[in-house]
Every structure is written in structure tokens, then in C-alpha cells.
Amino acid sequence: MSNKSIINNSINSYEVKRMEQGKKFKVASLFAGAGGLDKGLDQSEGFETIYANDIDKDACQTFASWSDAEVVCGNIKKIDADDIPDVDIVTGGFPCQGFSAAGPRKVLDVRNELYKELSRVIEAKQPYAFIGENVKGLLTLGNGDIMNAIVEDFSSKGYNLYYQLLNAADYGVPQDRWRVILIGIRKDIDKGFTFPEPTGRRDLYDVIGNMPEPNPNDVCQAPYSPRYMSRNRKRNWDEVSYTIPAMAKQVTLHPSSPDMIKLDKDLWEFGEGVTRRFSWQEAAAIQTFPEGMEFVGDLVSKYKQIGNAVPPKLAEVIARELYSTLIDALKVSNKHTKVVV
Incomplete structure (x- = not known):
């Protein structure tokens, strides 16, 4: 975990009231692409992406064409976390080319630089939560050791990680698309997270x-x-x-x-x-x-x-569940001030 303490009294009654009155959780989107995940967050009406980054110029222009977010096109490795605005949520699906069966230490392999960049930004910004997405093979790499290492890495940075393999077809997306969805919630507010039940299929x-x-x-x-x-x-x-x-x-x-x-x-x-x-x-x-x-x-x-892209409809369903989870967690946390070191 970072050296700085997370002081839960920063989650005050004003913050809870802000959410209850319809104000949206602010989002920084990494590896944003054209914005499928962010489209879903926007459609859920509980989130607002204010910052997005991707290295693909066309994708950045596509994102900017529909969003009011600050879209920064460039290599995330060259972006200082201080230049990313303070946000409530960080999102990002990281590539996994460097993950192998060689053991859990491979999560920090030099080839996994983009995973490390996501982890770096989350540690620096300390959002309430983060959303990740990856291919289903992530669960079986290294006989599960890679996934365990990711859980441990985010735990050391102050987050409990919830993950589940979902098929987008079960959530109104007309395609078989199996992906691992990761939800990280900051430990000082975490009261658990349950993935949404299937909402139905469309042909x-x-x-x-x-x-x-x-x-x-x-x-x-x-x-x-x-x-x-x-x-x-x-x-x-x-x-x-x-x-x-x-x-x-x-x-x-x-x-x-x-x-x-x-x-x-x-x-x-x-x-x-x-x-x-x-x-x-x-x-x-x-x-x-x-x-x-x-x-x-x-x-x-x-x-x-x-x-x-992440299918916007799948992202919307997940976002609605995360929104209600965070609102409930912030209400409870506001009653119990504590410091996590």
C-alpha cells in the first residue's frame, strides 16, 4: 500500500449528500479506446468520465466526438499521475501478453508495463473503486497464480478485488463474449460487491x-x-x-x-x-x-x-450495481470514522 494514510473522515456527510442528490461519480478512463466502457457508465446515469487516455489517435478522436471528457492521446507511461484529475473511479482493461505459467511474480514482468501503469495510477489517485476487464484466460494463467498475484498486488495498495467471468450475451449484448470483470473497492469503505444477475438475451x-x-x-x-x-x-x-x-x-x-x-x-x-x-x-x-x-x-x-471495446450495455449493468454498492458503502463509512495505514 502507499505510504500515505487513507483517512475515512474525508468521506463526509457532504460527499454522501452529493451522491444522493444526483451528482455523479467522476471517472478517469485508462486504455479507453473509443469509449465502450465509458458509454455504459454514462448510460447508467451514475458516473461521468472527466478524463480519458489512449495511445490510438483514431480512438481518441472517436472518444472526443461524443464525450466532454479531457481526452489525452499518448503513452500512459509518460503521463504523471499528478496530471490526472482526482476522481472517484478509475477504469482500464490491461493487456496480459507478459503473463505466463512461470509463477505469480510474472505479474510484475517488464512486459506487463501497462498493468503496472494501471496499478500505479490507482495507487496514486486512491479512488473509491476501479473497474477492469480482461480475457477469460487471465483466470487460468499460471494455474491461477497470476490472478492471485493481481489480488495481492491491489490488496497491498489498499483495495479488495472482486472478479467474475461473465458472458456479455447474458446482459442484452447479442454476442458470446466471455470476459473477466474486475471490481476493486477501497478497503476503508468496502462492504462487499455482488456481480449483477443476468438480465436476458437478445438475438x-x-x-x-x-x-x-x-x-x-x-x-x-x-x-x-x-x-x-x-x-x-x-x-x-x-x-x-x-x-x-x-x-x-x-x-x-x-x-x-x-x-x-x-x-x-x-x-x-x-x-x-x-x-x-x-x-x-x-x-x-x-x-x-x-x-x-x-x-x-x-x-x-x-x-x-x-x-x-467493452460492450456499453454490459458496462451499464455493471455500473448500476457498482453505483448502488458505493452509495450504500459511503453511507455506512460516514458513520464510522477510521484510518487505514
Whole structure:
């Protein structure tokens, strides 16, 4: 934990009253991308992102096009935590390329610099809570040692960590998208956190069934690689989509395409008829971005921003649960002043 003490009497009656009167928790968003997570926080009506950072110029411009937040485009490693405003919440999904099966110390591997940057900012800003997101493989890396090390790291910085593997399809997002959601709550106010129960499913027809046929320029026309043809890439109208990927060439097929035919292990072919991938607009709708939202950049960049995002609808459901949890925790903490060293 940092050297400074967390004095709980800073959580005073004014702070609780501020939230009860509809004032929003302030958010700093790291690795923000186009802002899928922040769109969800905004839609929950309990949070306001006032600062966002990403290294991708197109994503930063997309974020700035819909948000009033201060958007700082650049390498997070070069940003001093003092230059980030004081906030109630920090968010960020960190890459995990450096995590391996070699043991829990790998959480501090030099290749995990972005994880360390998230941890650095959280330690410096001491928000009430933070939200993280990662691929499901994080839970099994190193036979669970990596996840244990992350829990221990944030514990040393003053936070209890709650995490759960969720499928976005269970929360109104029409795609199978399994992700680990991490919620950290500062120990001096923590009274526990429970992940939201599933809210229901929506199929592809419900979301994109009435969308017009796209302009060919809005659909990736790249050749279908052997990797693409190694598995089925199509779901039907009454199903949810496969995961929307960040790589344009790997975007899956529109339900109007003919069914794929399995020829052998890891070898499929297209059926007879017109086959096409989802357009970027359809991919955005499946990710639950608002209708008509524009993304800056060329076609490859648009698909990348959309596929890398946290689905706003999933983020909204999680945000509502976190909001009520924090309001209740702050009310209780206000009655019991204590100091955590």
C-alpha cells in the first residue's frame, strides 16, 4: 500500500449528500479506446468520465466526438499521475501478453508495463473503486497464480478485488463474449460487491434485423484466410453472434450468408450464395454502441475500435450495481470514522 494514510473522515456527510442528490461519480478512463466502457457508465446515469487516455489517435478522436471528457492521446507511461484529475473511479482493461505459467511474480514482468501503469495510477489517485476487464484466460494463467498475484498486488495498495467471468450475451449484448470483470473497492469503505444477475438475451434479428444492406465500402472485403476457414464463422438470426473481433479480416459472417459446410477437422467452406462479413455499423450495433455513432479512421481502424471495446450495455449493468454498492458503502463509512495505514 502507499505510504500515505487513507483517512475515512474525508468521506463526509457532504460527499454522501452529493451522491444522493444526483451528482455523479467522476471517472478517469485508462486504455479507453473509443469509449465502450465509458458509454455504459454514462448510460447508467451514475458516473461521468472527466478524463480519458489512449495511445490510438483514431480512438481518441472517436472518444472526443461524443464525450466532454479531457481526452489525452499518448503513452500512459509518460503521463504523471499528478496530471490526472482526482476522481472517484478509475477504469482500464490491461493487456496480459507478459503473463505466463512461470509463477505469480510474472505479474510484475517488464512486459506487463501497462498493468503496472494501471496499478500505479490507482495507487496514486486512491479512488473509491476501479473497474477492469480482461480475457477469460487471465483466470487460468499460471494455474491461477497470476490472478492471485493481481489480488495481492491491489490488496497491498489498499483495495479488495472482486472478479467474475461473465458472458456479455447474458446482459442484452447479442454476442458470446466471455470476459473477466474486475471490481476493486477501497478497503476503508468496502462492504462487499455482488456481480449483477443476468438480465436476458437478445438475438441478432432483434438488433440488426432491420438494418439496411450496407455500402460495400463499409464491409471488409479482404480475402478469407486459411485461419478464417478453419472454423464455422456464421450464426443465424435467432442466435447471438460470435465474438466481435478487433481484426477486420476475422469479423464473422452476416446471418444472411449461407451456412458454412464442414469438410474436415479445422477445414470449412462457404455454402452457395452471397457471403459477406458484418459491416462495421452492424458490428457496432452488436457491441451495443448507440445507433448512428461514428468512428474516426479507415475501415480497419473502425473495426479495431469496435472489437476492442467493452460492450456499453454490459458496462451499464455493471455500473448500476457498482453505483448502488458505493452509495450504500459511503453511507455506512460516514458513520464510522477510521484510518487505514
